[in-house]
Amino acid sequence: MTSQANLPLHHRVSIELGDRSYAIDIGSGLLDALASYAQLPAAHSAMIVTNETVFPLYAARLQRAISSRYAVVHTVCLPDGESHKSWESLNLIFDALLSHGCDRKTVLFALGGGVVGDMTGFAAASYMRGVPFVQVPTTLLAQVDSSVGGKTAINHPLGKNMIGAFYQPQRVVCDLDTLNTLPARELSAGLAEVIKYGPIADMDFLDWIEAHIDALMAREPGALAHAVKRSCEIKSWVVGQDERESGLRAILNFGHTFGHAIEAGMGYGAWLHGEAVGCGMVMAARLSELLGGVDAAFVERLTRLVKASGLPTVAPVIDAQDNLGRYLALMSVDKKSEAGEIKFVVIDRPGHAVVRSAPDALVAQVIAESVRP
Ligand code: NAD
Numbered sequence: 001m002t003s004q005a006n007l008p009l010h011h012r013v014s015i016e017l018g019d020r021s022y023a024i025d026i027g028s029g030l031l032d033a034l035a036s037y038a039q040l041p042a043a044h045s046a047m048i049v050t051n052e053t054v055f056p057l058y059a060a061r062l063q064r065a066i067s068s069r070y071a072v073v074h075t076v077c078l079p080d081g082e083s084h085k086s087w088e089s090l091n092l093i094f095d096a097l098l099s100h101g102c103d104r105k106t107v108l109f110a111l112g113g114g115v116v117g118d119m120t121g122f123a124a125a126s127y128m129r130g131v132p133f134v135q136v137p138t139t140l141l142a143q144v145d146s147s148v149g150g151k152t153a154i155n156h157p158l159g160k161n162m163i164g165a166f167y168q169p170q171r172v173v174c175d176l177d178t179l180n181t182l183p184a185r186e187l188s189a190g191l192a193e194v195i196k197y198g199p200i201a202d203m204d205f206l207d208w209i210e211a212h213i214d215a216l217m218a219r220e221p222g223a224l225a226h227a228v229k230r231s232c233e234i235k236s237w238v239v240g241q242d243e244r245e246s247g248l249r250a251i252l253n254f255g256h257t258f259g260h261a262i263e264a265g266m267g268y269g270a271w272l273h274g275e276a277v278g279c280g281m282v283m284a285a286r287l288s289e290l291l292g293g294v295d296a297a298f299v300e301r302l303t304r305l306v307k308a309s310g311l312p313t314v315a316p317v318i319d320a321q322d323n324l325g326r327y328l329a330l331m332s333v334d335k336k337s338e339a340g341e342i343k344f345v346v347i348d349r350p351g352h353a354v355v356r357s358a359p360d361a362l363v364a365q366v367i368a369e370s371v372r373p
């Protein structure tokens with residue numbers, strides 16, 4: 001384990017998107033700091049959108065901090081869980097906005113993990129055709145990925161994140177202290193999205209994660225601050241070039257084609273998104289090896305790191321009768337599919353990824369191998 005004693009604890013990363021540019025602030029104590037919310041759009045009212053788990057932990061503190069900017073601060077508390085990333089929950093936000101008479105300047109604050117963030121962003125994109133919103137992510141996964149870049153969505157029973165919009169927040173406030181209350185399983189899930197940035201974009205970062213995995217698992221502030229910062233920098237670099245995923249941005253979905261099939265196949269919520277992505281990355285790395293982009297040592301290295309992060313590396317059987325058929329059916333509704341052809345993010349050389357289809361026989365081989373312990 002490498003010492004992280006001298007790593008800085010505060011960072012600001014910018015996301016450059018012309019008039020939709022914004023800052024991602026990363027550090028300790030940011031939730032309560034008035035400066036975190038300086039220069040946000042002026043409005044009479046704000047609404048905190050959170051869930052029943054995060055509400056008792058952090059909502060009062062956020063409410064106090066933003067009350068100096070907004071005369072009225074409402075709160076809506078959603079049921080917790082991926083299975084509630086739905087029309088019904090989205091409607092609870094609209095019900096609250098309308099019943100409180102919120103206008104088109106009302107600022108929404110997403111306080112929670114990726115589920116709350118994705119739903120709040122979609123509500124903000126569509127309420128009165130668009131109101132400003134701020135991301136206050138409280139899971140590692142949300143701080144390193146979902147709160148950044150403007151993808152918002154809800155799930156449909158036939159596919160994950162299928163209904164949504166691209167809509168950028170005004171700011172992202174990542175208070176690392178909130179990660180102290182996160183269950184260990186959720187911390188591990190977040191590490192999956194941290195790890196993914198290495199193989200697709202930055203092998204030096206992969207080296208760093210390997211060297212600091214114990215510090216990350218122990219939630220050492222300097223290590224977390226660097227992991228969130230570097231992840232956001234890489235995501236910002238990608239999104240800055242391809243905001244609406246016409247090409248490059250799809251590399252951020254490394255491990256997600258297999259992962260989404262696992263999540264949907266097991267029933268949303270059975271495997272955490274990050275757990276499915278962790279296992280999915282191992283599967284995508286093996287596919288990359290079969291396609292000649294990386295060697296077996298690379299796959300072993302990634303598998304070791306995923307395992308060291310507390311994530312599964314053996315894929316579940318999602319259909320006892322026809323496991324391959326079920327994986328293929330679920331993967332074909334992935335958003336990267338074109339005319340029913342499944343696309344995968346594969347590593348064509350360490351630190352670089354491409355999106356491509358793959359021969360059925362190789363995909364079948366990966367799935368068959370991956371379900372064996
Ligand atoms: P989540 O939002 O379900 O949060 C995980 C759990 O942790 C929940 O039970 C939540 O209530 C709880 N929690 C949140 N903060 C806490 C805290 N500080 N202390 C204690 N408990 C806390 O899950 P997630 O992993 O944050 O996000 C997963 C979602 O993000 C998925 O729906 C996925 O599709 C989405 N996602 C979106 C993007 C994007 O670009 N928009 C990227 C990656 C993932």
Ligand code: GLY
Nearest residue numbers: 149151249252253
């Ligand atoms: N999480 C993938 C993306 O934001 O594009």
